[in-house]
Amino acid sequence: xxxxxxxxxxxxxxxxxxxxxxxxxxxxxxxxxxxxxxxxxxxxxxxxxxxxxxxxxxxxxxxxxxxxxxxxxxxxxxxxxxxxxxxxxxxxxxxxxxxxxxxxxxxxxxxxxxxxxxxxxxxxxxxxxxxxxxxxxxxxxxxxxxxxxxxxxxxxxxxxxxxxxxxxxxxxxxxxxxxxxxxxxxxxxxxxxxxxxxxxxxxxxxxxxxxxxxxxxxxxxxxxxxxxxxxxxxxxxxxxxxxxxxxxxxxxxxxxxxxxxxxxxxxxxxxxxxxxxxxxxxxxxxxxxxxxxxxxxxxxxxxxxxxxxxxxxxxxxxxxxxxxxxxxxxxxxxxxxxxxxxxxxxxxxxxxxxxxxxxxxxxxxxxxxxxxxxxxxxxxxxxxxxxxxxxxxxxxxxxxxxxxxxxxxxxxxxxxxxxxxxxxx
Numbered sequence: 001x002x003x004x005x006x007x008x009x010x011x012x013x014x015x016x017x018x019x020x021x022x023x024x025x026x027x028x029x030x031x032x033x034x035x036x037x038x039x040x041x042x043x044x045x046x047x048x049x050x051x052x053x054x055x056x057x058x059x060x061x062x063x064x065x066x067x068x069x070x071x072x073x074x075x076x077x078x079x080x081x082x083x084x085x086x087x088x089x090x091x092x093x094x095x096x097x098x099x100x101x102x103x104x105x106x107x108x109x110x111x112x113x114x115x116x117x118x119x120x121x122x123x124x125x126x127x128x129x130x131x132x133x134x135x136x137x138x139x140x141x142x143x144x145x146x147x148x149x150x151x152x153x154x155x156x157x158x159x160x161x162x163x164x165x166x167x168x169x170x171x172x173x174x175x176x177x178x179x180x181x182x183x184x185x186x187x188x189x190x191x192x193x194x195x196x197x198x199x200x201x202x203x204x205x206x207x208x209x210x211x212x213x214x215x216x217x218x219x220x221x222x223x224x225x226x227x228x229x230x231x232x233x234x235x236x237x238x239x240x241x242x243x244x245x246x247x248x249x250x251x252x253x254x255x256x257x258x259x260x261x262x263x264x265x266x267x268x269x270x271x272x273x274x275x276x277x278x279x280x281x282x283x284x285x286x287x288x289x290x291x292x293x294x295x296x297x298x299x300x301x302x303x304x305x306x307x308x309x310x311x312x313x314x315x316x317x318x319x320x321x322x323x324x325x326x327x328x329x330x331x332x333x334x335x336x337x338x339x340x341x342x343x344x345x346x347x348x349x350x351x352x353x354x355x356x357x358x359x360x361x362x363x364x365x366x367x368x369x370x371x372x373x374x375x376x377x378x379x380x381x382x383x384x385x386x387x388x389x390x391x392x393x394x395x396x397x398x399x400x401x402x403x404x405x406x407x408x409x410x411x412x413x414x415x416x417x418x419x420x421x422x423x424x425x
Contacts, residue, residue, distance in 0.1 A: 007266030126212030215248030267313025282309025
C-alpha cells in the first residue's frame with residue numbers, strides 16, 4: 001500500500017475527482033509529512049540577537065526530540081543550507097531544512113514495519129528572509145541544465161529558485177557547498193549505506209516535502225535526482241521519488257513538466273484556493289493560456305507555450321482563510337489544520353462578537369462550525385510571517401521599479417515608432 005501512497009498510480013482512487021476528497025490513509029501520511037515539515041519553522045532561529053540567527057536552534061541529534069517528534073521513527077542525518085543572493089552582496093548561507101531517514105538499524109524494526117520500507121525524507125521550509133523573497137520574484141525562465149552530458153535547454157525553471165538551489169556562499173570558512181551539492185551528496189550516501197548494510201534487498205523511498213519556496217526546491221531536487229539517476233538501486237530497480245508540496249508556486253515550463261513525468265517524479269500538491277502563492281509565477285502565462293481547444297476538441301499549443309509556467313503533479317484542494325490575519329491563507333499550520341478537519345463550516349464571530357480565525361476545509365456531506373483559537377505566541381509568529389511577506393514584497397518593488405520604468409518607456413517609444421511607419425496606415 002505504501003507505493004500507492006507514494007503515488008505509483010498517480011494517487012488514483014486515493015484522491016477524489018473533484019480534488020477535494022482524500023483517502024484516510026493518504027490524509028494521515030500527508031499530515032505526518034506536514035508535521036515533519038513544520039519542524040523546520042519551529043527550529044529556525046529568527047532572533048537577530050541570537051548566536052544561532054538564521055540557523056537551527058538545536059543540535060542535529062536533538063532536533064526532533066526537542067520538537068516532540070522523537071516518536072516519529074526518523075533520525076536527522078544532515079542539515080541543509082542555502083545561499084540566496086542579496087543584490088551585489090555575497091550570498092550568505094541560511095539553514096533551510098534537513099535530511100532524515102527511518103529504520104536506520106535493527107532497533108527501528110517497528111518503524112520499518114509500519115512504513116513498509118526505509119524512507120529518506122528531505123524537508124524544506126518556506127520563505128522567511130527578504131533575500132529569499134527577492135529570489136522568489138526572479139520570475140524569468142532559464143534552462144535547468146542539471147545533466148552535464150544532456151543539458152536539455154527546453155527544460156526551463158524559474159531563475160530565482162534555480163539560483164537558490166545552486167548558489168553557494170563564497171569564502172565561507174565552513175566550506176559549505178551549494179544546496180544542490182549538499183543534498184545530492186547526502187541522498188547518494190544514504191542510498192549507498194542502505195545497499196551496504198542490508199544483506200537482503202529492502203525497499204527504500206525518497207520523499208521530499210516543502211512549503212512555499214521550499215516546495216520549489218523539493219521539486220528541483222526530485223527532478224535532479226531522477227535526471228542524474230541517483231535513485232537507481234540496481235539494474236532494473238529505482239527508488240520512488242515523491243514530492244509532497246504545501247502551498248507551492250509553479251516552478252518551470254511545460255518542458256520541465258513533461259520531463260518530470262518521463263522520469264517518474266510523483267508530485268502531490270496541497271493547495272489553498274485562496275492562497276495567491278499557488279498562482280505564481282505565471283499569472284498570465286500559465287496552463288490556461290498555453291493551449292486552446294480547436295475543432296474536434298483537439299488542443300493547439302500556442303507559440304508562446306514554452307514560456308508559460310505550468311504546475312506539475314496532482315492537486316488536492318483546500319479552502320481556508322483568516323479574518324484576523326490575511327497571511328494565514330499561506331501558513332503551513334493552516335494547511336495542516338485544514339487537512340485534520342475535513343468537515344469545516346464558516347463562522348465570523350464568537351459569542352463575544354469578536355472576529356475569529358475561520359477555516360473552510362475539504363468538502364464533506366455534513367459540515368460543522370470550527371474556530372481556531374490562537375495563543376499569543378502563535379499570533380506573534382503569524383504576525384511575523386505577515387510582516388516578512390510585506391517587507392519582501394516591498395523589496396521586490398524596490399528592485400524592479402527601474403526595470404518596469406524602462407519597459408514602459410520602451411513600449412512608448414515602440415508605439416511612437418510604429419505610428420510613424422506603414423504599420424498603422
